[in-house]
Amino acid sequence: xxNSWAIAKNxxxxxxxxKIAAMVILLLLVLLPTMAAMMTGDGTLRGKxxxxxxxxxxxxxxxxxxxxxxxxxxxxxSDLQNRTLDLVITKPIARCQIVLGKFLGTxxxxxxxxxxxxxxxxxxxxxxxxxxxxxxxxMKKAQTEFFTARRVITPEVPEEEINRxxxxxxxxxxxxxxxPDMPMSEIRAALREQETIAQKSVEVAxxxxxxxxxxxxxxxxxxxxxxxxxxxxxxxxPNSEIFGQWRVGDFRQxxxxxxxxxxxxxxxxxxxxxxxxHMFEVPADAAAEDGQVTVGFFNSPEANFSTVIFDQIEVLxxxxxxxxxxxRVVLLMAIRLVFLAALGVSLSTWLSFPVAILFSLVVFFxxxxxxxxxxxxxxxxxxxxxxxxxxxxxxxxxxxxxxxPYSPTDYLVSGEVLSWQFLGKAALITLGLQMLLLLAAGIWxxxxxxxxxxxV
Numbered sequence: 314x315x316n317s318w319a320i321a322k323n324x325x326x327x328x329x330x331x332k333i334a335a336m337v338i339l340l341l342l343v344l345l346p347t348m349a350a351m352m353t354g355d356g357t358l359r360g361k362x363x364x365x366x367x368x369x370x371x372x373x374x375x376x377x378x379x380x381x382x383x384x385x386x387x388x389x390x391s392d393l394q395n396r397t398l399d400l401v402i403t404k405p406i407a408r409c410q411i412v413l414g415k416f417l418g419t420x421x422x423x424x425x426x427x428x429x430x431x432x433x434x435x436x437x438x439x440x441x442x443x444x445x446x447x448x449x450x451x452m453k454k455a456q457t458e459f460f461t462a463r464r465v466i467t468p469e470v471p472e473e474e475i476n477r478x479x480x481x482x483x484x485x486x487x488x489x490x491x492x493p494d495m496p497m498s499e500i501r502a503a504l505r506e507q508e509t510i511a512q513k514s515v516e517v518a519x520x521x522x523x524x525x526x527x528x529x530x531x532x533x534x535x536x537x538x539x540x541x542x543x544x545x546x547x548x549x550x551p552n553s554e555i556f557g558q559w560r561v562g563d564f565r566q567x568x569x570x571x572x573x574x575x576x577x578x579x580x581x582x583x584x585x586x587x588x589x590x591h592m593f594e595v596p597a598d599a600a601a602e603d604g605q606v607t608v609g610f611f612n613s614p615e616a617n618f619s620t621v622i623f624d625q626i627e628v629l630x631x632x633x634x635x636x637x638x639x640x641r642v643v644l645l646m647a648i649r650l651v652f653l654a655a656l657g658v659s660l661s662t663w664l665s666f667p668v669a670i671l672f673s674l675v676v677f678f679x680x681x682x683x684x685x686x687x688x689x690x691x692x693x694x695x696x697x698x699x700x701x702x703x704x705x706x707x708x709x710x711x712x713x714x715x716x717x718p719y720s721p722t723d724y725l726v727s728g729e730v731l732s733w734q735f736l737g738k739a740a741l742i743t744l745g746l747q748m749l750l751l752l753a754a755g756i757w758x759x760x761x762x763x764x765x766x767x768x769v
Contacts, residue, residue, distance in 0.1 A: 316406045320414025325422050327391075328384040334422075337380045341430055345369055349437040350444075358447040359455045366438060366459075366725040373430045374646050374721065377423055381650050382673045385419040385657025390666035409756045412658060416752060419654040424647055431643045435636075457537060457594070462633035462730035465541075468523040468626065471512060479504045515621045518614040522564065523626055527604045530597035530630040538599055539629040540608055541592040544585075546619035554584045556616035562599045564607040576601055590625070597630060632730050641731040642721045648736075648743050652713055653677065655748040659755030663762060680715035713743045 328334055348369055354360025389412070391397075442452060482504050486492045493500060515521040530536045538561070546555055562578030579595040600606040606628060612621050656676060660669040713719070719739060724731045 316410045317414040317417060320411055321418035321421060324384075324388050324415050324418025327388060328419065328422050331384065331387070333383055334380060337376045338426070341373060341376060341433075344372065345430070345433055345437060348372075349441060357454070358442060358445055358451040359459050361445065362438060362441055362455055362459045363726045365441065366434070367722045369434045369437075370642070370646070370722045370725060373427070373434065374649070377427055377430075377646075377650060378653055378677055380426070381419060381423045381653045382657050382670060382677060384422065385415070385654045386661050386666055386669040386673055388415050388419060389658060389661040390664075390669060393661075394666070408760045412662060412752065412756045412759050415661075416655055416658045419658065420651050423650040423654060427643065427647055427650060431639075431646075435639055438639075457631075458539075458592075458728050459725075460635040461631050461728045462635065462638035463539065463629040463728050464632045464730050464732075466525045466528055466628045466630075468525055470509075475505060475508045475512065478508050482508075510622065513623045515610055515612045515623070517612050517617055517620065520609060520611050521623070522607055522609045524564075525606050525608065525628045528600045528606045528628055528630055529604050530600060531632075533597075536597040536631055537594040538597050538606065539592050539594050541590065541625070541627045541629060542623060543590045543625040544587060544621050544623045546587045546617075546621055548619055549587065550617065550619050553586050555587060555619065555621055556582070556584050556613055557621075558582050558611040558613055559593070560609040560611075561595045561606065563601040563605060564609065565601075565605070600630075629729070638724065638730055641733070641736055642724055644736055645719070645721045645731060645739060648740055649713070649715060652743050652748050652751075655751045655755075659751040662755040662759035676712050677715075680712050683712070683714040683716055711747070713739075713747055 349365055352361055352364045352368065354362070354364035442455065447455070479501060483492070483497075483500065528538070530538060540559070540561060544555070559581040560578055561581070563574075563576045564578070566574045566576070566578070576598055577596070579599055581593055581595065583591070583593060585591045608626065608628065610621070610623075653673065657669060657673050660672055664672065718735065721731075723729070
């Protein structure tokens with residue numbers, strides 16, 4: 314292990330002397346304070362904090378990822394090309410120690426830079442409210458919606474009810490002799506899509522209720538619940554707004570005919586634009602002791618003439634603070650950098666520097682849009698879908714995802730908690746499986762390749 318640490322120190326020294334490392338460090342030292350001072354977001358304190366955290370974390374993650382790829386691919390490739398390894402392999406050092414040393418040096422450098430710039434971002438984020446001197450209302454909104462860590466609860470999809478209604482409609486069509494001439498699987502898929510939309514729809518003068526389980530906000534009397542939603546309307550209203558009458562609380566109290574309510578039920582009336590995310594808050598005592606809370610929406614016929622179709626509805630409540638959540642976000646970024654260090658070193662054991670860095674960049678950018686690629690390919694024709702199954706699907710599953718729930722910026726912008734459980738799962742898959750396989754493959758290849766010929 315001592316030999317690996319010696320090579321790691323040499324790799325760090327070699328990387329520090331590279332011009333790209335100096336450029337990345339200087340660029341971030343200049344841009345981060347500038348962004349903190351100039352970004353305004355939507356004009357509110359919360360918008361300014363969201364804009365700065367999103368762009369700063371994305372910029373640091375992107376530039377450090379490119380630096381990690383460059384250093385990891387260049388370190389071993391340059392030693393092979395310049396024949397400096399000829400002097401190393403003559404000493405009592407195993408080739409696996411060389412690969413591990415290169416990986417450790419690159420990973421340690423990347424993690425040190427990530428730690429340094431994360432501290433800068435954290436400090437600037439805490440300083441922004443002091444610089445901005447916002448009104449008390451904006452400061453309160455920033456505390457409850459940004460400087461927090463909230464758990465998101467979604468309602469359960471009534472799968473059994475949807476399946477039952479699909480089978481009933483199929484039986485009705487069969488009795489009437491109206492089944493279309495197409496495979497039964499396609500008929501079920503079409504009917505299921507219709508029933509799923511119907512479950513999300515609220516017709517004029519109708520009420521829709523969603524039950525949420527395991528909602529356990531803190532006992533602080535000032536704590537609140539958030540209801541976040543997004544909907545569309547058919548047909549579109551003239552002003553693109555829908556008037557909604559909301560009720561939030563434990564509806565079981567009046568469903569069972571109780572005269573005295575143990576927990577209050579809050580009413581909220583709002584005008585909201587379609588196809589835009591919205592959110593409102595109610596006191597946290599709306600949740601029952603067993604963690605159930607129901608959200609109800611009434612599509613008023615006096616104000617609306619459109620059917621409202623909900624694309625999203627969630628309940629959020631606070632479970633932690635900003636500092637711990639920020640630390641977990643940094644750890645999620647660290648997982649990405651460590652994997653990229655292993656990827657570059659492993660590829661450079663058998664590929665030249667240009668090819669290794671090109672392949673690493675393909676993996677990196679594919680990881681950034683992994684979810685988008687999968688969603689886009691789902692609607693392909695049969696021939697293209699077959700090509701996807703045979704040639705692309707295995708590649709997307711073999712590389713880690715860097716988008717969707719694996720994107721660090723989303724947690725800070727929305728104030729959502731990044732759980733230790735999810736972080737452990739990401740580390741187990743990315744580092745415990747994918748990274749170890751890469752390193753093992755690189756060590757195996759490097760131990761069998763010819764580094765230098767012995768001539769007499």
